[in-house]
Amino acid sequence: MSLTVRIAEYNESVEVMEYFLSFLQVTETTGGFLTDIVLNELKRLGVPLENCRGQGYDNGSNMKGKHSGVQGHSAKAKVTATELAEELEVELKFPGADEVRPRKKRKLFGYEGDDECLISPEQNFKINFFNSLVDVALSSVQDRFTQLAAHSATFGFLYNIQDLCNVSDDELLQLCKDLQNLLTHNDSTDIDAVELYEELKTLCHIMPKGLSALDVLNVMKKRGLVEIFPQVVVALRILLTLPVTVASGGEKLFQAQTN
Template identity: 35%
Template sequence: MQIAKSIASKMNVEPTFPTKRCVTRKRHFDELNENDQNDEEVQAVEESFRVNYFLVMIDVAIGSLTKRFDELKSFGSMFGFLFNSKELKSLEDDALRKCCSNFANTFTHNNSSDVDSNDFFSELKVLQMILPNNLMSADEIFEFVRAADCYPNASIAYRILLTIPVTVASAERSFSKLKLLKNYLRSTMSQERLNGLAMCCIEKSMLDNINLDTVIDDFASKNARRSHFL
């Protein structure tokens, strides 16, 4: 209850509880006096708040945090060796092979795996030797692998890592953006146009770095009939 009162004081909320109107009646000699009775009523209200509201909110918060950390822990056990070059280079052969097998088994569907465990292990062993000594993040390693174009299994693994959302915040923002785009005034919008507008809004930071004149010229060159209008 001290935590609840301190939170209420920081929010400029009076930590008072509503109490019922006290009904005066004749008391016998062995009953409590009026002050003791009021104290018991206040304690009963505080106990009700503690049991029915405060403890329930604390349990929900602890359960949510525990679930989130368990999910992050499982995500780290699956993709942890791919997070950066330091993690990748620190693994011995046995540990690296175990991580590759776990990754391949996780993404096996209908007896078909997205990556081959042995080839994946061989590619990562080569990457351990040729990656620069400076610390590289997962997206930087992916750019290195994609530029080399000779590590197919590692490329697939890093694409899976970089496309799986750790939280649902990005998905919720996408739905919020779609709600702004697809309103009742745009009820006849096609799916292709909706996807394009949603992508432009979601990836606005990337769109700001694109030269629009180059895009317009490229679009005009693909359709000779419209070239003279642009």
């Protein structure tokens, strides 16, 4: 397993950078085991956990789905299974649709066992591979959309600061409070909701339209506004270090925020 950190780095301009830290040898893939390995490695490297926000994983094979409810998505199983078989170089010699199911022999004695129900190679491929593959894929996609929806609900308003002038005061304040709650751990919090609200109310009037979150940070740096809007700076730097496709902003691991 490889360990990488993403930071919002301040040089002449603000850049989002990723740095490879190390390869980690793992003998188990349970959440607890992987967490212990990563935390110990961060400690060994001297990366303060209190300065880390968010976590992301690229290993899709650890996202397991339950093998159910996939029959409705398999109306075109034969065509798709054939394409998959070609992609994976699996045997393509499937019997035709007119294959006759073997008849069961009548049992003459009570001690005789039932005949096993034979299935064709195509059916076996669909049941043991294709349906399982579709189920895992659907579960993974659903998880991604759920995570993106959660990310948008808490960080989404920071992507278009210029449009916040059209948001009501009560709504904007609530968005800031929700973000503060997400970025609070025990007695430590990264931002103050009221101060962030006040800074955004001012900043939305002076930022040009059409800027990304990274562009806003760079404009603030060039204009010497970083010290004037510290809450916005912190919020945007955290936003830029989160891996959006697998964002989990409430847990303080992996992505680092530099000072």
